[in-house]
Amino acid sequence: MPMAKNICKLPLEFCQFSSPVGTIKVSSCSVGLHEMGLDSSLSDENFAPNGLTDVLVMGAKGKDLSTIMKLCHEWLQQYFRDPKLISQILRPDICALKQxxxxxxxxxxxxxxxxxxxxxxxxxxxxxxxxxxxxxxxxxxxxxxxxxxxxxxxxxxxxxxxxxxxxxxxxxxxxxxxxxxxxxxxxx
Ligand SMILES: [Zn+2]
CATH class of the missing domain: 1.10.10.10 (Winged helix-like DNA-binding domain superfamily/Winged helix DNA-binding domain)
Known part of the structure; x- marks a missing residue:
């Protein structure tokens, strides 16, 4: 994903989620998301949706995610389960849009x-x-x-x-x- 030109200098948290369409990488400060995107290596040649709807936290970070990462997880889970109901989940803030x-x-x-x-x-x-x-x-x-x-x-x-x-x-x-x-x- 392209680097965001973001003036925010707050410390960042990084997290990866497994999703039906591949690994989703997310970074966030305490204000909101900085980046969210599929793995940079993903292309039409290797795209392999897994047929499931689960979104899982990768690595050992599950228990100590920040509030915003937890919200991001909930949002992604709802999106892949049923995008028509996404408005029922609070959308995580996006740092660049809070400036x-x-x-x-x-x-x-x-x-x-x-x-x-x-x-x-x-x-x-x-x-x-x-x-x-x-x-x-x-x-x-x-x-x-x-x-x-x-x-x-x-x-x-x-x-x-x-x-x-x-x-x-x-x-x-x-x-x-x-x-x-x-x-x-x-x-x-
Ligand atoms: Zn920020």
């Missing part, structure tokens, strides 16, 4: 996470329009490519008008398709 002056990318991530739910898709252009900036399609694309907190900021729901669009520069199309189907989007 007072949010840059354009953070605004894109915020509105995407707040307004485009499971089972929905939105085009890059429509997302730019939601930000009252319909000309900012490429900037929206850039925000998606640099999204440090995947799944929770659902860049997989951002599509092109004529096709599914790329995921991780086109290296994880099968992952995008899996996530969309998991949420009930069947048109791709």
């Amino acid at each position: 007072e002056k949010k840059g354009f990318r953070a605004q894109v991530w915020q509105i995407l996470a707040d307004t485009v739910g499971p089972g929905e898709v939105i085009t890059y252009g429509a997302l730019a329009s939601k930000l009252n900036n319909p000309g900012a399609v490429r900037a929206v694309g850039s925000a998606m490519r640099n999204n440090p907190t995947g799944i929770i900021v659902p860049c997989h729901r951002v599509v092109r008008s004529n096709d599914m669009g790329l995921y991780h520069g086109g290296k994880r199309q099968s992952v995008k398709l899996w996530l969309l189907k998991h949420e009930g989007v069947d048109k791709y």
